[in-house]
Amino acid sequence: xxxxxxxxxxxxxxxxxxxxxxxxxxxxxxxxxxxxxxxxxxxxxxxxxxxxxxxxxxxxxxxxxxxxxxxxxxxxxxxxxxxxxxxxxxxxxxxxxxxxxxxxxxxxxxxxxxxxxxxxxxxxxxxxxx
Amino acid sequence: xxxxxxxxxxxxxxxxxxxxxxxxxxxxxxxxxxxxxxxxxxxxxxxxxxxxxxxxxxxxxxxxxxxxxxxxxxxxxxxxxxxxxxxxxxxxxxxxxxxxxxxxxxxxxxxxxxxxxxxxxxxxxxxx
Numbered sequence: 001x002x003x004x005x006x007x008x009x010x011x012x013x014x015x016x017x018x019x020x021x022x023x024x025x026x027x028x029x030x031x032x033x034x035x036x037x038x039x040x041x042x043x044x045x046x047x048x049x050x051x052x053x054x055x056x057x058x059x060x061x062x063x064x065x066x067x068x069x070x071x072x073x074x075x076x077x078x079x080x081x082x083x084x085x086x087x088x089x090x091x092x093x094x095x096x097x098x099x100x101x102x103x104x105x106x107x108x109x110x111x112x113x114x115x116x117x118x119x120x121x122x123x124x125x126x127x128x129x130x
Numbered sequence: 131x132x133x134x135x136x137x138x139x140x141x142x143x144x145x146x147x148x149x150x151x152x153x154x155x156x157x158x159x160x161x162x163x164x165x166x167x168x169x170x171x172x173x174x175x176x177x178x179x180x181x182x183x184x185x186x187x188x189x190x191x192x193x194x195x196x197x198x199x200x201x202x203x204x205x206x207x208x209x210x211x212x213x214x215x216x217x218x219x220x221x222x223x224x225x226x227x228x229x230x231x232x233x234x235x236x237x238x239x240x241x242x243x244x245x246x247x248x249x250x251x252x253x254x255x256x257x258x
Contacts, residue, residue, distance in 0.1 A: 043248035
């Protein structure tokens with residue numbers, strides 16, 4: 001197994017911002033796996049009754065907790081939108097360099113707008129939001 | 131000098147013929163998760179309050195337990211496939227990689243089982 005050929009590694013290429021989106025897809029994917037773990041813990045706490053729920057939820061709804069939730073939501077939005085890009089490529093659409101750059105810019109802009117809306121919705125009141 | 135033929139050295143080091151299946155399931159689960167994720171995000175942000183009664187009532191209402199079960203199960207499946215690729219790319223060494231892959235599998239199955247149990251418990255609590 002040791003002497004198998006490796007494909008050219010990342011440092012070989014000149015950096016372009018589409019590559020940043022590519023690695024961010026992985027980063028957000030791993031982050032979302034952790035977020036699913038947290039979401040399941042929250043569901044479990046709710047299933048164990050009001051007392052169990054009351055121990056976990058105040059931590060989630062503290063300012064750092066809310067910020068973490070907004071980051072998870074932003075990761076979900078980005079991963080979802082960029083995932084649609086990947087699905088389009090799998091169908092053979094949007095593979096041209098200009099198309100890939102344009103769709104990358106669109107994903108970034110839409111993610112920023114949606115993340116700003118999530119930030120506003122989470123912090124609009126003391127008790128509201130999830 | 132090895133007495134093994136070049137063909138014998140090359141065999142069984144390549145594709146196990148399951149790569150396409152992995153790739154395809156990742157895409158199929160992604161397609162299923164896209165609308166589920168949008169629904170979950172909007173539904174969570176639209177919750178009027180975050181107290182126990184409001185949240186458990188929302189979880190148990192109508193089709194919500196079914197959709198949430200799909201989020202947890204398909205989400206865990208998709209995450210397991212994705213994390214597997216990340217581990218295979220970045221964790222080197224046979225033992226470390228095998229342990230990381232096993233740990234990832236166990237955690238993802240645990241998430242799926244725990245989430246499903248929690249949802250059933252909440253959804254059926256009113257009917258017990």
